[in-house]
Structures are given as C-alpha cells and as structure tokens.
Amino acid sequence: MESKKTASDEAARTRSTIPYLSLDPHIADAIREDRESGARNPYRFDDGNVMRRLGNDHDEATLTRPAFGRDIEKIINVPAYNRYADKTQVFSFIQNDDISRRGLHVQLVSRIARNIGGILGLNIDLIEAIALGHDVGHTPFGHAGEKFLNELYRGNTGRFFNHNVHSVRVLDKLFRRNISLQTLDGVLCHNGEFAQQVLVMGELSNFDDFDATVERCYVDESTIKTLRPSTLEGCVVRVSDMIAYVGKDRQDAIDMGVLGSLSSFDSDVIGRGNAQIINNLTVDIVNNSYGTDRIAMSKAVFDDLKRAKRQNYEQIYYNEGVISGYGNIVGEMFSEMYERLLSDLLAHNEESPIFKHHIANLVTKSRTVRAEEYLEEEPNQIVVDYMASMTDSYFTTLYAFLFPKSDKHIITQDYCADLRK
Secondary structure, three states: OHHHHHHHHHHHHHHHHOOOOOOOHHHHHHHHHHHHHOOOOOOOOOHHHOOOOOOOHHHOOOOOOOHHHHHHHHHHOOHHHHHHHHOEOOOOOEOOOOOOEHHHHHHHHHHHHHHHHHHHOOOHHHHHHHHHHOOOOOOOOHHHHHHHHHHHHHHHHOOOOOHHHHHHHHHHHHOOOOOOHHHHHHHHOOOOOOOOOEEEOOOOOOHHHHHHHHHHHHHOHHHHHHOOOOOHHHHHHHHHHHHHHHHHHHHHHHHHOOOOOOOOOOOOOOOOOHHHHHHHHHHHHHHHHOOOOEEEOOHHHHHHHHHHHHHHHHHOHHHOOOOOOOOOHHHHHHHHHHHHHHHHHHOOOOOOHHHHHHHHHHHHHHOOOOHHHHOOOOHHHHHHHHHHHOOHHHHHHHHHHHOOOOOOOOOOEOOOHHHHO
C-alpha cells in the first residue's frame, strides 16, 4: 500500500508543478475563424493528387470510398496487420493485458496524429493510412528483434534491415495492394524519430524516385537519417509515433515493475506522465505549426522532449524485456533459426516451414505473388521476409519445433506468476 501511496503523491506533485498547456488564444481564434469561413489548409494533401502504381478502375476514389480511405481498408485487411496483436512493443515474454502490444501502439499513433492533423486542417484519411501501416514490417520482440535480424541479414548480404523499409516491402511488394505513393512515403519516412525541432517536407514526385530511395536504405546505413516525409500528413505521423510511446512506455514500465514511479524522470514543460505529455506536445505543435508548411515545436518543448527520450532509453529501453533476464539467448535463437531456414531454402526442402508456412501462405493471400517468381528473390531476403513476419509466440513455437533438443528455453511470465511466490 505504501508504494501506491508514494506513486499517487508523486503524480499529484507532478501535476501541481507542470501545467497542462493550452492553445495560444490567437491560434485558437484563427482556427475558429478558418472553420467558420470554410478555409482550407493550402498545405493539405488533396485526394485528387493521389498516385498509385497501377491505374486500376476499382481503385478509383468514390464518395463512399475516398482515395486514402481505400488505403486504410487495404492495410487493415493485409494479413500482416493481424499480427500486430502478438508483437512486442517494448516488453516481451509477459502475459499481461495491461502491457502495450504493437497493435495498440499503432492505434495510439493514429489517434494522436488524427487529432493534430484535424486541428491543422490536414487529410485525416492519409494520416490514418500511414499510422496504421507504419509498423507492419516490424519484427517479433520489438527493436531487439530488429537488431538481431539486421545483424544476420547484413552479415550474409551486406544489406541493412530496417522495419520502416520492410513495412513498405510488405505493403508494396509482398501483398501488392496498390497502396498510394503518399501512404508508402509516410510509412517509409516515419522511423519514429523527430530529429529536428522543425520538420520540413521532403520532395517526392514519382515512384521511380521513391524506389531509388528505398534501395538506398538497403545499401547505405546513413540514408535512414535523411528521410523526410513529402506530405505534412506524413510529418504529423512521424512526430506522433514518438508522442505515442514516450509516456505510454513509462506507464508500461511501471506496470511491469521496472519503474516504481515517475519520480526518476525530469521535466520542465511536457510533464512526466502519458496524458500530460500527449496534451502538451499536441498543443505546442499546433501553436507552432498552424498555417505553416512545416511541423514545429518550441525550443523549450523540443529540448524537454529530447531529455524525456534520453531518460526513457536509460531507464527502460536499455533493459528492454527481450534482453533483460535472458542475456543474448534470443539473439542466438535468431541466428540458429535464420541459418536453418536459409539452409532449407537453398536445399529446396519443401517440408520446411519456410515452404509450408511462409511461401504457401504468401502465395495464397497475396493474390498476385507466384511461388516460382518469389523463389527467384535473393534467398536471404526470403528468410528475412519470413522471420520479420513472425509474432513473438510463433517464433518461440517454431524454434521449439526446429530445435527440440536445444537447451535454450524462454519461460513466459504468465498471469499467475505472482500467485506462485
């Protein structure tokens, strides 16, 4: 009971010392006036300018299914979207319905981004499409899994694996849903980091330039750091991705027992808790971005946000669940599985799960990919496609199937673990 009282007292102290920010009265008046007059944001991406690879008649926008509304429906019906529900956000190997999974994270990003975009008068459908699709290429076990898979892929091919680039591959190459260039660009450029106080749109006019950028991401590690969304909608999703996790990951860390309270975090402006962080960042972004061609923060908020992220890394992410308590066991499991699946693929062992599960499933559900065509891809890329698609539980189950005599065992902390003490 004492720990709960302490945490409650700390939350009250935080609320009393750092206020919830409000919109600048001049900005609020401008928003109301623009709404009353029907004025449109000149930097809003218009549905009529949507670009797709294929000019399919059935992809034409209608009153009931507008351009980017179609992208939303395509994305949530891609099989990879279902798998969000069992992929790590931060903490792995835990049965706890209060802990965020990647599926909840993308919903939070979408909600925050649509709120900011709605106030700024941007294209809400485009924002939602980017937000819901931005992590479909993520690995099991969060960023630890991404690191392991990148090391293996790079070691075998010299190419780099990044989840944002792979999200584009999932939507554009593996399932081929004819997703718009604007949505794919937002997905590619989200990469979770708001490295500038002011984020200015990049330039993109065609698929050829987009494809060239994607390829550069595979071969040049520095390319990721140069990406900028070509729409303000993409810029909003990019910053909202960060807003969605900074405070929520702290909340999860408290629920996991990694943190006792928020008292170890420092803040001058944005606050320590999730609700206040979302409010204060949203308000500051609107105050500094309304009516402009960029997404910006005040220097005080930006500096405080950088500190908040740094503290999250120090207190949470460096102890990310998949690593904590298991050393490098999961990394070793990734390596063993990768080499086994690659060997099966090269030997054309059609009894292997890479054929019976991955390739068979892809051919059936992609609607356009043929097995003969797909098998012409570089073998390591096929293995990466398969492993990145796995959920946490599928990975551990498949590892046990492939290596039944292995001494590597990971025991999930189940719902009744505390009752057994």
